Amino acid sequence: MSMSTSRIARAVAAKDLRIELRSRVVTNQVLPFSGLVMVMFAFALDNDDVLQRVAGGLVWLATLFSLFMLVQRTFAVETYDGALDSLRVAGVNPQGIFLGKSFALFVQLLVLESVLFVAAVVLYRVNVNGSGVVLLVTCVLCATAGLAFVGTLYGGLTAGARGRETLLPLLLLPVVAPVLICATRATESAFRSGGVTVGEGWPWVGVLAVFAAVFGLGGLLSFGSLIEE
Amino acid sequence: MNHAGFIIAVYGITFGVIIGLVVYTIRQGRNLSRTVADKDKPWT
Amino acid sequence: MSAHSVINFVDAVAVYNGYPALAGVTLSVERNEIVLLQGPNGAGKSTLLRACAGLMPVIRGTAHVLGYDLTVDRESVRERVGLLGHQNGLFGELTIAENVSFWSTVVGASAEERTSAMERMAIDGKLAERRVSELSAGQKRRCALACLVVRRAELWLLDEPHAGLDAKGRDEIDRIVKEAAASGATVVVASHEIERAQQLATRTVSLIAGQVRESQ
């Protein structure tokens, strides 16, 4: 069974990413939006020391706002012409769909985050070097995995009937709260902002890894019944 | 009793909400049970 | 209920947004039959097909498809059922070839089945490289049908399959349906084009106000 699951997952991931490359929604709409959010933060806080101090938090906040748009987009692709129903009717293994869509969302989030981190360096005069980079990359990978699993899982529920789109932020915000806390603390350590040393960041990355594992497993078990009518 | 205002407020709100919920539940139960036949009431 | 009947509904009720789209359907379809399901709009044709495919819960009466009791488990039957609904289930940004290959991969169809299906539906060659969003309704329908053909389903549920197709396309669909029935599949077609569908069908069932009225 798992052979066909990975085959399905690869096909779904490839399909999602190819659609994204063709439609360019992320690069033409979500990326500019999140870049704009970073700029708006700078307007709002307008004090360089404060900006540098909270840069980590701002990057992850911008990522969360964009996560809603990415999740809504990835499931709009499925429901626009009834593809999700066809997938269900064909008895395609939901775990494969879950893994495939999570991976595609994971890649899109990584692209988005790399732009945001560049913006942070430029706009907020943040600098990362040496061991900070290693911490930052691990933190981004774990946090993004968690966000991708959770976004796909709750996105699956809200992809169903109409009137469910507004449900996504309500359901997703509390769930991603730990990711926001831990990713921000770890990123602040990587940026060494406010005198925080790099070493202090690693426990937070540990929590992020646990979060990703827990929701990866939780998603595999429950995605099938969440997309059911 | 200092801070009387706050303490009375806490008791007032907590007991007020509880009494409100109890009355609402009883009334809702009564209205619904008039429109539903007995066979649908597992507790009877 | 004869042993090998593919569909067996007795007084089945299915509700859509609180409205009983199926209000006590009793229907039995045997293997290899091609049944034409006709009836006015809103009679519940699409709901009946979706219920047979296990997409909608049957909340009253009994509903068996291919031996599965849908009131208990309506997910395991799906692998053996193919449904062509009002929507095509395609991805607009992808080309025909990419759509058909995606669907054959997820259902585990081989490359030969994929190419033959595309040839049969006359969507191979240069047309295959065009994006689905740029196609006409008929071409989209043919692409959706190709994705169904690669499924090799035992029970075909077709909702207005002829809609939007030219004469040549309709002949091709009739040929595919007959061939599928000949090779052991069972087909239920919901259609408004009565005369064309009647030549194709072995039996006609009419559905009015959510119930099966008479069937010859």
Add this chain to the structure above:
Amino acid sequence: MNTETQTFTGVGTPATRLYGLMAIVALGWVLLGGLFFTPEDAVQGDAVRIMYVHVPTAWIAYLAFIVTGVASACWMIGKKHSIGFDRVAGASAEVGVLFMAMTLLSGSLWGRITWGTFWVWDPRLTTTAFLFVTYIGYLAVRGLGGTAHQRARRSSVIALLAVLEIPLVHFSVVMWRSLHQRATVLSPDGDIKMDGIMLFTLLCGVFGFSVLFAWLVSHRQRIMAMKDARQTTAIDVAVTERLKEAQS
């Protein structure tokens, strides 16, 4: 009006009336004892009176979510998926969200007196606030409609995911707060030593609120049962109407 017999009006049964009575007695004492008959606390002064209400409410709020989680698991694991479990899960969540709101309110008023601020990022209070929002989401998912079975299936998954989420949130919040300062000296959940009449009042509160919780959940669960029954009869009526429509 329904022609069939209704000998039973209301949802009360001898058992729930007993709960109700006990709750009234216990809460009566909490109200009187808490405000008048118990002495001030050596450290907090009168602020401790809020504890007699805050601690039981918080206890009920957390109990409610445990009940929702367990009932959802029972519905999911049980062979026959008996709908009763789903209703208990739903009723318990409804009561739990309300008590959670009161917990946050009384906790912040208590904080205003002892710490001088309405809100402090105390790990317990923060996790409570998080739970409050999570279960509002759960209730929103319950309201998505469909048949009772569809509702049960969807809600049980969301409830179990929420349970999965609690330790993660609590752990990350505790880690986060430990960065800033040691856990506050007087955390709102009664680390204060209590004895005699003060302890009695507090335990009376916990007992009273527990039986009140049992009363509320059984009543709301029955209300939900009647609502489901009414939905099924509505479908029967709609089906018979469609049958007549076909004949004409």
